[in-house]
Amino acid sequence: MTTREAAEILEVTPEAVRKMLKNARLEQSGVAGRTILLDAASVHRVKREVKRSGRLWTEQTAWAALFLLSGQKVTWLSSSELWRLRKRLASISAEEFQQLVRNRATSRRFRGSESSKAKLSQVLALTGIGVLGDTQVANSFGLAAGAGALEGYAKAGLINKNAKRLGLREDATGDILIRELNFVLPLEDGQVPTAAIAVDLQDALSTRERSAGRAKIEELLHAR
Template sequence: MAGVSVKQAAESLGVQPQTVRKMIRERVLELEPGMEGVALIISSASLARARAARAAPRRRGRAWSARVAWAAIDLLAGGRATWLNPAERHRLRNSLVYFGAADIAWLARNRASVHRYRATSEAVPLVAEHVIATAGSAVARSPEVAAAFGLTGGTGFVDGYVPAGAAQQIADAYGLAEDPAGNVVLREAEFTEALLNGAPLPAVALDLADSTATRERSAGLRYLEERLADG
């Protein structure tokens, strides 16, 4: 997809150009690879994600810390979030009653730092060996995950969790190039206790809900709503 100018991005988002420049500085919007310092040509993929976020209902409240975000994910998965003390766990469990899927997606947005790359077809399966699969990769690897979300898996891409600091090491090892619309998504998680047995389904749902693909986003949000309804 071709990139867009600051003016075009501002018109698409309904904001002023200076707001777009601020969004670039804050990495809400990303530049097309190779354009840094040459011209502000914004990635169409990152613009689509920003547009989807602005279209969602506005949420209030500060994002959870990674520790609390993963505790909420663990509770939704039927776990006990044992890294919280009993009072913290009680408050979080009670608060989940008042949230919808879009609220959880908003509050848990600090669960990981997302890095996107472009990899060759030969590198994709090698990179996949280093990640805990989530989103589309989890759907592709597991029929049970695919059934849980009513999705079918694809090939030629990787989406997964890695420890904090590992993304650049993997990129260097396999020659990955930064690309906002790339086929490799590495989600660096500082808090990994909830990932010891793989990505919990609520985490997969949250990552699907971040997708610009309507079907994936809807499947992720629908799963979260069902888990919240189950209590």
């Protein structure tokens, strides 16, 4: 569908649609002349997202929630902040959680050669579909293991600094999804917590992967 059609469905301006496309929240499927065509499934996925009147969590709070849900220690919030966050986690659904942690990173898509991907995979903290090549991780989500598109977290500025050397070019339809972080403390060891992998899977185009991510978040929320 066109940008204008997507804007009508989402009840936003065409400019807002273009911003969501740039941030990889929506997927581009092609072009017709000068008209950008969007993947209809991604538009309807955003439409289904829970709209909340409250503000989304900050990057720091989002990562604290992802760590808590994964059973990992949080050192960057106060005890009172952690208490309030735990209380909030006890009352939300997987869809609400996914929306609240939307500010966890800024997403950008790129294209590059296979050698570029190989080099890039060494500096990214792999997540979402990018980590499903690990049989153990894939099995934990009830998914088949296999190499897919490259997806991972990187410190903000790292890609801009190394894009030319890696042979990357920004492309809204690219199969390299990089989630840039300003707050890097949580991923200093290069490992992405389970809850973060799950919410990233909830952004995938595949229904099976989205369902697996949502099921994992529900499982983690109910285990609390």
